[in-house]
Amino acid sequence: MLEKQPDFPWRAGGGSLNNRAMLLFDTLTRTERNLRPMDGTSLRFYCCGPTVYGPAHIGNFRTFVLQDVFRRTLETGGIRTLHVRNITDVDDKTIRDSQAAGKTLTDFTRGWTEKFHADCASLGLLAPHIEPGAVEHIPQQIAMIEALVGKGNAYASDDGSVYFRISSFPGYGRLSRLDERELDLGKTQNARSSSDEYEKDSLSDFVLWKGRRPEDGENFWPSPWGEGRPGWHLECSAMIQEYLGDSFDLHSGGVDLVFPHHENEIAQSQCACGGHFAAHWFHITHLLVDGGKMSKSLGNMFTLADLTAKGHTAMETRYVLIGAHYRKPLNFTLDSLSGAREALAKLAKGARQLAANADPDAVLTSVGFGPFQAAWDSLNNDLNTPGALGGLFTGLREAAALKGAEASAALAGFNRVLRALGLTLPEEVSPLAADVPDAIRELAEGRWQARLSKNWAESDRLRDELAAVGWQVKDGKEDYTLTPI
């Protein structure tokens, strides 16, 4: 929490959009704290990215979407960001599944990375400024392990693996409150579970470098401890060191990463690099599906492609994902997805009405949020996205009476909040647009003519026929529109 507010020269002239800093809950201190760039220039943050061994599911995307809203809110408020999100392209699962697919690890992970990027684009996620991959940063990882070994925080075992010695780092467990969790870390010298395939001094010590094993196939790299591959926790620490240094503003991920992943990152990075590592921890809670855990066996593990196949757009999915506060479980249902379509249409309509009342010349010069101030405040108050959505609807109701410059200012505020939420609204369906098939157009035109001549039977028949092939007709006074169902 910096006392002095840095001067942000890139802010819109004439006033600050953001008259108070963004307040965000911090997992480590369990308090809401103001966010200010520690270097006074840009807010630098790291997000744990996907492991690219299959399509990401909507639970993964809840995290990425919320991180995107976080970044957009900062930027809308005039704060520059530096967003780093990694790609985990080497681990047990990527190796196992690439072999099953008969592909090289590189080819395999590249395919899933491309799929991930496509999904991100559909969901309106801003690309991170830097997106490092684990494999291309193995030298940095080896260097960090060497530093840890040199300082006595890590040790090599007989099989060529290297482990972090938890007992060497007194701060271990602060993030996840290990001391309150009855875990006897570091004193199980002989207790070694059968699944513990590598040799380590303490059951709780975690691996930094994994010695080469036959099932790794071609996937190994040389190191001072022999051939092998990096451990998962270390990948992130090394890439953070490379791009953000010893100390940076914020680290984010899903709640499941608090322990052990983020706990281990802290231990590795603070021991190897000094510095305080992340100043703020931002964790997003899991989503539930139909009130329970998402799982393949229950058939409720949805990917974006699954939802698209059911006729839902990515933007509708995004709307649902930001429909609950990030620290509460979100109960995802297909019904709520259908509701999102109506809600987005309602926002789009409100925006069109506001634009119709606005003075176009005033839009460019207006600053602030007008009737949408409450929505903006919600976003800056611990990223309350559902509160912001509610504020959009109530703001629209207030703004309906505005004309000219006032409507313009309101529209600008609306658009700022919308941009922060990362929502794009559906275009009004053009009645006889080019993408309406000729056959459909003929049916609709035939119905309209029948209707004009009061041939209700024929008109209704054609209406049913259109509905059967997926088109809904909406009649106006002098014309009609078509909407794909």
Place this chain on the structure above:
RNA sequence: GGCGGAGUAGCCAAGUGGUAAGGCAAUGGUUUGCAAAACCGUCAUUCGAGGGUUCGAUUCCCUCCUCCGCCUCCA
């Protein structure tokens, strides 16, 4: 078992020590040849259950019930 989180109308979901945002669905009316769409309305005396503190609690405290996450390289 330990730690953390959640239970708010049919569904999704904000919020507050002072009497419950918003969206979807539903429903009444206007309109319509009938629908749809559109427009104007209605829709939680109540916030898992029971105690306690308080002038007053859904909001604070205690107990209980239910659900979820982590404690195994899952966002």
